[in-house]
Amino acid sequence: MTDLFHESDSDVDHAESDPRSARAERRLKAKRAAQRRRTMFTFVVMVMGLAILVVAALVFVRPLFSGNESSPSGPGDYPGPGAGAATIVVNAGDSGAAIGATLVEADVVASVDAFVAAYNANASAAGIQPGTYELMQQMRAVDAVTAVLDPASRSDAGSTVPEGWRATQIYARLAENMEIDVAEVEAAADELTLPDEAEGAVEGWLFASTYRIAPEAEPAEVLQEMVDMTVTVLERNDVPREDWRDVIIKASIIEREVAREEDRPNVAEVIENRLAYCDDTGRLGMDSTLVYELGKPGNELTRTELDTETPYNTHVIPGLPPTAIASPGEAAIAAAANPPGGDFCYFVTVNLDTGETKFTGDYQEFLQFRDEYREWLDANR
Template identity: 55%
Template sequence: MTDLFDEAFTGSAAPEPQRATSRRNSQRRREAKRRAQRRRNMITFFVMIVSIALLVGGAWVLIRPMISGDGAPSATVSDYPGPGTGEVQIVVNTGETGADIATTLVDNDVVATTGAFVQAYNTNPDAVSIQAGTYTLQSQMNAADAVAALLDPASRSDLTITIPEGWRATKIYARIANRLGITEEEVATAAAEVAASYLPAEAGGEIEGWLFASTYTIQTDSTATSVLQQMVDLTVANLDERNIAAEDREELLIKASIVEAEVANQDDWNMVARVVENRLAGCTGDGTLGMDSTYAYGLNKIAPEITRTEWETEHPFNTRIVPGLPPTPIGAPGAGALDAVLNPPEGDWCYFVTVNPTTGETRFTADYDEHLENQRLYREWLAEQTAAPEETTEGEG
């Protein structure tokens, strides 16, 4: 029995070394997995740290210009508390953005930073209405107050003068006098000086037609002389831009001024320019322009007030009698009229009549009988408006 017991015991205990080895192998595998997991965790953490750093750096590059007025690092938008002191003149140029204006204000210490002004500019819905010009502001203003000041006309230290197309020189003098707070006589005196010493030689000493129709920005200390010179300069600039030879400039200005004065509808300017050329070329047989506008200028009255006797009187500006162009322009031409004269359409029109001045409807024709019919239509319109003055003739081209 003992031998049998010993054999049975020995047989059951023999696998013990194999189980121990298996446990050790399993433990080593678990430790290897843990080490691998720790490595993966460390790599993931490192990648996350690098990603966060890159995001923060990129955000700082984008944000720093908005929160720093001088390009130096700044954690917040810096702004003066205001209200500001002293006086600073600032020029806002045409086409400048809020950021452009901000740079000018920072350079002159009106606001603390570009970021503060841009933020205030974007917050104020009216800021886009800030006009080009010269403004008197204060040093070290609150950015929101600076925006409000630029929107306040009282802050403007310059003026604008608008000259519509077709205005004669005397009317322009009146507007300049009103803007500068001086008399029309003072402006007329300045005009005479400009005509004598500043006008191009081809103007022949006549300033009429050389005061370009446009809007001008002037300073509060501007003089009538400087304003008139500015207008002459713009005329010369427009002629230079179109490569007009000196000997052709006065003629171009005369024609352009007539085109503007004859019809209100700018779409008809080109056709009127063609009629002028056809008339000068002799389509009527006598080389006369027959334009009411020229004689109205010469007599300083509106065409319907010109009497039959006056129409039959020879006068340098009576283009119904005197062939060719009048001696000077009859108003201030603009760019549109210059281009109309330089590029008239092809056509044989010799006459035109604005049959309805209210709507501006103008009819063009090469046939004289049709022209007479168009005159009749004009007279009908005139009769509907008011009785025509005694001994006058209807307007025509």
């Protein structure tokens, strides 16, 4: 053999005897092992990230293309845009899930889950109003939410009962909105189920609010909703049942005597103090009750009329009139149920344009307020 293929013993001995060379070789091996571990870790992270993306796509994207089929990975939804027509009713207090169930039953959307997801994603969805809607069938859930938010989708009419209106005004408004004769509405009022505390009187029990009228609604249904709403408001304000009648009568007077929100509690205080004989008469002395009875403006009341004893002339008779004189709103009911207390016994609206009203417990100051009103009246007659 030749020496070309063999290391000499001296070379081998030299390598084995050099500790620096051994350490360098160990460091190189360690570096390569660390690199392999980093490469493997990066690979594993990439695989996990890809898996997450795939799962997310299945959960959130697939339902958009799944047509009417539901799958465990997400709610079913129609591809839209929809066809045909369906009439649905959203009731007061309906949740997103309740509305979704109504839409599924009418085949407007494919699933409750799809509608609820679209409902929760729309910040305006909480503003969906009760009423009757005309929608297409087989719509995308997101389009159904938009459609129910659109007033143009409403098929019912609206009727607003302003605070302070009397029953005859409400009957006329309802007849106009429903395009029927007012006699039909008046006849329907005789069919109403009133609480015993109303003692058979409708006046004051038709709550002032805005009501939606479905195309097929009967006048008795709408009027009954107004009565039921009055009961709801009384209960919501914790008014004891034995006080319902008096509170409604007082609230109706408050509603007719002042227009400004801040004056209602003060009028409630005056009513309580008058009934408690703050002026030694026990009489309310309110023009509004006589205006109701005679059906004429307060500035047209004659001295004879003011002095004549009639059921609603609180200038002459003590206590409350026999019925309410208008439909009160919730603020007036709350004020009548919870008068603030104090010594106010008189009040005068001194400016009919601004509604400025002054209150006092002193009769002489009341006379000054009355003169101030007369001066305003002379200047603006």
